[in-house]
Amino acid sequence: PDPKPWILLRESAFGLVDGGDLPEGVPTPMHDTQRLLYLDPSAVGPAPDDEAFNLSGLELELLDLDTDLSEIGSMDVINARAVESALARFADGDDDNGDPSTDPTLDSGAPSKPDQEAEVSDDASRPEYHRPDHSEFDPTNYLAVAAFYQGPSDVVPDQYRTHQTMHKDALREHELIDGPWKAEGRCDHCGTSFHHGVCYRHTPSGLLVNIGHICARKSSLPIPDKDPSRTIVLSLQDRWHRWLTVRRHCL
Structure with missing residues (x-):
């Protein structure tokens, strides 16, 4: 028997599978079939030893x-x-808060204005007064003192070391508002526990407000320069x- 038809069939089958040239005289199929191509395995899916x-x-x-x-x-x-x-x-x-280092209203060396001191509300020591939904809340009245970490680990992350010292210094030099952080270490805005926080000084009253980093980003308050959380x-x-x-x- 003539083996040519079988040779053509075999070569055609291999051509369809590996994407090679079909035998001379054999037209490329136009319907009822698909040509399979071997690709670089990395383009098809992860390698067996791919790292998570x-x-x-x-x-x-x-x-x-x-x-x-x-x-x-x-x-x-x-x-x-x-x-x-x-x-x-x-x-x-980050986009909502902008760059605190370029905001002239946040100059830590600028003293509080006399008229600001005179306008300090009797409610300034209450946490409600410092929340975004309060009628007198003004983000420009707050200076970002430092970020700080109060998580379960006894080891303070390296990125927080400088800010942690700044926070401790601020706590020694200024009074706290009578809020959740003073009582139980919880956020002065929402009252929940947190590990990563930001300390603010309310410039008219000189009182410190401590809130979690999520509330800090939602409240339009300035973020500390070289914020550790942002670095991480x-x-x-x-x-x-x-x-x-x-x-x-x-x-």
Whole structure:
């Protein structure tokens, strides 16, 4: 028997599978079939030994993410989107607050104006007076003193060391408002517990207000210069984008 038809069939089959040239005289199929192409494995999906992306407890706290998101695999699309959204929310908070170092109203060396001292309300020691929903709340009356950490770890993160000292100095030199932080270490704005906070001095009264970093970003109050939380998240964002870029265009 003539083996040619079988040879053509075999070569055609291999050509359809590996994307190579079909035998001479054999037309390329136009319907009822698909040609399979072998691609670089990294373009199809993660390699078997692909490394997951890890977030520290500190990073999870700052992004307000659950602890089960501490490890993101290459195929964890939903969890990856959650991290991406959290980073975007943090960045939006930065945009809303602007750059405190360029705001002339926040000059720590500028003394309080005499008329400001005269206008201090009798309610200035109450926490309600310093909340954004109060009728007399004015963000320009607050100076960002320092960021601080009060989490469960006895070891203060390196990024907070300078600010932690500044916070302790402020506590020695100024009185606190009679709010949740003075009583139980909770946020003077919302009353909840927090690990990462910001201390503000109400310039008309000289009293200190301590709030969690999430409330600080939502309240239009200035963020401290060289904010440790921002330093940590920017480093995380850089790692995240480098890890994600390699995997984003997989099939």
